Amino acid sequence: MRGPTTSLTPPADAVAPARHSGAPAPGEPLGSHYDHCFGCGGKQPHGLHLEIRAGEGVSATAVLTVREEHQGAPGLAHGGVLAAALDETLGALGWMLRTIAVTGRLETDFVRPVPVGTELHLRAEVTAVHGRKIYATAAGRAGGPEGPLAVRAAALFVAVEVEHFTENGRDEEIRAAMADPDQVRVVRAFEVNP
């Protein structure tokens, strides 16, 4: 029996991604998709507090400041935190396509250690789209957008309906999110019906 295709290479009939006409201009903040998100939420005290900005084409950028609470080894960032920052920056590409999508697969290469205090400059871009499947890559560079490559990722996101969240999320958070006009505006921005 065959399982799902796990390749991160787009199939031959995949198409180039199209930046949505309503996507913010390059450099503009994309905003948080959920206040309590670990990656981008302003109300998440334990979060990464990434401010993700629109890039050129179907791309996005962010800066992660590696803090003491992000350590794995003494003085060095935990790999899972770096993967989370890559995942969040990749996830924000949905704003550029106006599609809600979740990570299906994320492959991460840890190229060099990232010390506490580093500003990790992240850039993600969609490379191809095939039906619901969105292929994307990301990189994190130390100290600046042209700094040494520290981490990189290849990912497959899968477009979902808002029911993915409303049917699977814990009731109390879903109820609170749907009662919050700002959250409903975010969902509408993705052109789906809450």
Ligand SMILES: CCCCCCCCCCCCCC(=O)SCCNC(=O)CCNC(=O)[C@H](O)C(C)(C)COP(=O)(O)OP(=O)(O)OC[C@H]1O[C@@H](n2cnc3c(N)ncnc32)[C@H](O)[C@@H]1OP(=O)(O)O
């Ligand atoms: C209300 C709040 C709104 C907030 C909005 C913003 C949220 C943004 C959040 C962003 C936060 C940051 C980001 C985060 O952290 S997102 C959080 C982490 N991700 C998840 O929790 C996702 C969990 N997984 C699932 O729900 C399902 O497995 C999904 C939805 C992914 C697919 O299940 P579904 O039943 O729907 O679809 P399907 O199985 O028919 O597959 C469809 C196609 O995809 C292909 N495929 C599937 N999986 C894989 C794989 N692993 N490798 C390679 N390929 C894979 C598959 O072969 C098929 O291809 P094809 O045969 O058609 O060619």
